[in-house]
Amino acid sequence: MPVFIVKLWKHRYYSYALLKNELKGRYTRSYLGILWLIIQPLIQVAVYAFIFSTVFLARLPGMSQTPGAYAIYLLAGIAAWTLLSEIITRNTTVFTRHANLIKKYPVPKISLFIAATGEALFNNLILLILVIILSLILNPLFQVSTLIYLLPVFFLIVLLAFSLGVLLATLNVFIRDIEQAVSVVLQLLFWLTPIVYTLNVLPEKYQILIHLNPASAFAGAYQNIFVYNHAPDWNALLYPLLLSLLIIMIVNIIYNKAKHELVDVL
Amino acid sequence: MKKDEVLQILNLGKSYHQYAGEYQRIRHWFGLSANYQQHWVLKNLSLTLKKGEALGVVGANGAGKSTLLKLITGITTPTTGKIISYGSIAAILELSIGFNPDFTGLQNVIHLLSLMGHTKEEIEQVIPEIENFANIKDYFHQPLRVYSSGMQVRLAFATATAFRPDLLIIDEALAVGDASFQAKCFRRINHYQQQGTTLLLVSHDLNQIKKTCNRAIVINEGHLVFDGHPEQACDYYYATLADVIETEQKTDQSSANFSCGIGEVEITSAYLSVNDQKTRQIETSQRFSIHIKAKANKKSDNLCLGYMIRDKNGVDLFGSNTAMQGLKLHLKKDQEKELRFSLTNNLGAGDYFLTFAIHDEKNHLANVQQWSSNMLSFSVTQKGNSTWVGDIYMSSPSVELLSKGAE
Incomplete structure (x- = not known):
């Protein structure tokens, strides 16, 4: 771990340059540019909100007097989910995406992960600002001061997603199925997270599946903050934290073994 | 380590x-028994480079040169041994500087320099100098994807050498640049060398190595087999190549190096010599010999054995045979005879190929026993400061001033 911190500091300028380039590279030759970041989640929320509240007549229990509550519930869950899933997805393909660079130059690998994560964070921050603004408009319960609870949750999501991303990226160099599997598994996990539905609509026997999914605790924490103006359920967040620590330990072993063969296989 | 060393390689x-499968790889990482084969690309290589040295690296394709460079620059990690470097390393390993083809040359340059660990202020300072040196005009502000390979090399060299490195590594890349740019590059390299930069040059152009380097190593099948004077290194390299050619000749079916014929008489071996020493390097105006051994599987009379020297483009330059020179050649069954053709080399610097043929004395299309195209290769070097240029040596060029009236 200390080596990791030293490298992080040593290559901070390169990490920053790489991040800037990734963001720039994503939107060069596109007219709407950064607007796409807002359009995509907005459309997604609009579609879900329409289908679930109009077609399936879904209502949030205990919030029937606030018409926008379901939309906020959705948005909060999606904000937590996209942060987690985007960091994982962007990081999983780090080595394969930058194969040309890695084979040609002694690139500090940590910078590649920092840039990929930074890109996801940047995208998510824009979404988060959108959620905050809409909560202030649509939800009379919501208060800005509750956002203080968001920081530790945010940190936990990044910790889990980042460590998992590094692990998957390393394995993906040798087993390219990983990057395909990740998108399938994330799709499944999305529906195993109470984002478009609430936990209590599920039959009792399936609820254990939801609790095994670490993303549920994150979505729940976001929904507590934005919909109910509550502090998160800290006990529920203990599980993702322990999971992250376990993954970090595994990454530490695997990466140190794999780094000698990594560039040769790319 | 001593003060004047830049690079120390120990038992690299x-x-x-x-692996038989990825599961086996993961087993191996955790120290469990695994099913895998190990291929050594480099073995037991030790080398120390001093400040200001210019080291040439020669070796056949696949000898391990590029692997060595990748290890020195830190792109890959060594399996055994250690590399200790003191000071900054700049490397031009491949043609393209390519980071993102959609970005302009300038953006790619900034990216590359920050990768080399320079700060924003330092980068801003050298950008005009890079633009000036690369001299690609408006292209500097256009996306990399519209660049020609020559422009990419210009930009790559200008960027890699924007700051004087302690060790400069160049792998072939410069061969793509045009002559005037190459000259400019070597001027800059010379300038840096005088300030203490060490140069590591990999090239198949042996004349370039002899001209630029003061030391050279030969790598053969992953081993460092020679370390010393560039001239001797090149000789050594040709000696190792000779073995490769002898084995390759039997398997290579390509048109550049093909063999055909009835096969009742065969050429069993051929080599070149200067002063009775086997060689593949001949100097201009040096006397040399072509030795050929031929063996008959069947009694053959009135044979003719000849050679043809061709250049890289396959153009016939000079040839002769036993019939032309009035030598009668007869072979009994299972008899082997050795012939020696001697001649003076009047070719200029370059690579040349020898083709051999055995056929009927009167008509070289009748009874072709063996025709071996480009069976042997050799290179010609010009020694010292030459008084001439070109592919063919016209003996004893001289010049004198005739009209004295103008004074």
Whole structure:
């Protein structure tokens, strides 16, 4: 771990340059540019909100007097989910995406992960600002001061997603199925997270599946903050934290073994 | 370590593991028994480079040169041994500087320089100098994807050498640049060398190595087999190549190096010599010999054996045979005879190929026993400061001033 911190500091300028380039590279030759970041989640929320509240007549229990509550519930869950899933997805393909660079130059690998994560964070921050603004408009319960609870949750999501991303990226160099599997598994996990539905609509026997999914605790924490103006359920967040620590330990072993063969296989 | 060293390589080895499957690889990481084969690309290589030295690296394709460079620059990690470097390393390993083809040359340059660990202020300072040196005009502000390979090399060299490195590594890349740019590059390299930069140059152009380097190593099948004077290194390299050619000749079916014929009489071996020493390097105006051994599987009379010297483009330059020179050649069954053709080399610097043929004395299309195209290769070097240029040596060029009236 200390080596990791030293490298992080040593290559901070390169990490920053790489991040800037990734963001720039994503939107060069596109007219709407950064607007796409807002359009995509907005459309997604609009579609879900329409289908679930109009077609399936879904209502949030205990919030029937606030018409926008379901939309906020959705948005909060999606904000937590996209942060987690985007960091994982962007990081999983780090080595394969930058194969040309890695084979040609002694690139500090940590910078590649920092840039990929930074890109996801940047995208998510824009979404988060959108959620905050809409909560202030649509939800009379919501208060800005509750956002203080968001920081530790945010940190936990990044910790889990980042460590998992590094692990998957390393394995993906040798087993390219990983990057395909990740998108399938994330799709499944999305529906195993109470984002478009609430936990209590599920039959009792399936609820254990939801609790095994670490993303549920994150979505729940976001929904507590934005919909109910509550502090998160800290006990529920203990599980993702322990999971992250376990993954970090595994990454530490695997990466140190794999780094000698990594560039040769790319 | 001593003060004047830039690079120290100790017992360096690199091997690739070929696993029966990815599960076996993961087992191996955790120290469990695993099913894999180990291929050594480099073995037991030790080398120390001093400040201001210019080291040439020669070796056949696949000898391990590029692997060595990748290890020195830190792109890959060694399997055994250690590399200790003191100071900054700049490397031009491949043609393209390519980071993102959609970005302009300038953006790619900034990216590359920050990768080399320079700060924003330092980068801003050298950008005009890079633009000026690369001299690609408006292209500097256009996306990399519209660049020609020559422009990419210009930009890559200008960027890699924007700051004087302690060790400069160049792998072939400069061969793509045009002559005037190459000259400009070597001027800059010379300038840096005088300030203490060490140069590591990999090239198949042996004349370039002899001209630029003051020391050279030969790598053969992953081993450092020679370390010393560039001239001797090149000789040594040709000697190792000779073995490769002898084995390759039997398997190579390509048109550049093909063999055909009835085969009742065969050429069993051929080599070149200067002063009775086997060689593949001949100097201009040096006397040399072509030795050919031929063996008959069947009694053959009135044979003719000849050679043809061709250049890289396959153009016939000079040839002769036993019939032309009035030598009668007869072979009994299972008899082997050796012939020696001697001649003076009037070719200029370059690579040349020898083709051999045995056929009927009167008509070289009748009874072709063996025709071996480009069976042997050799290179010609010009020694010292030459008084001439070109492919063919016209003996004893001289010049004198005739009209004295103008004074």
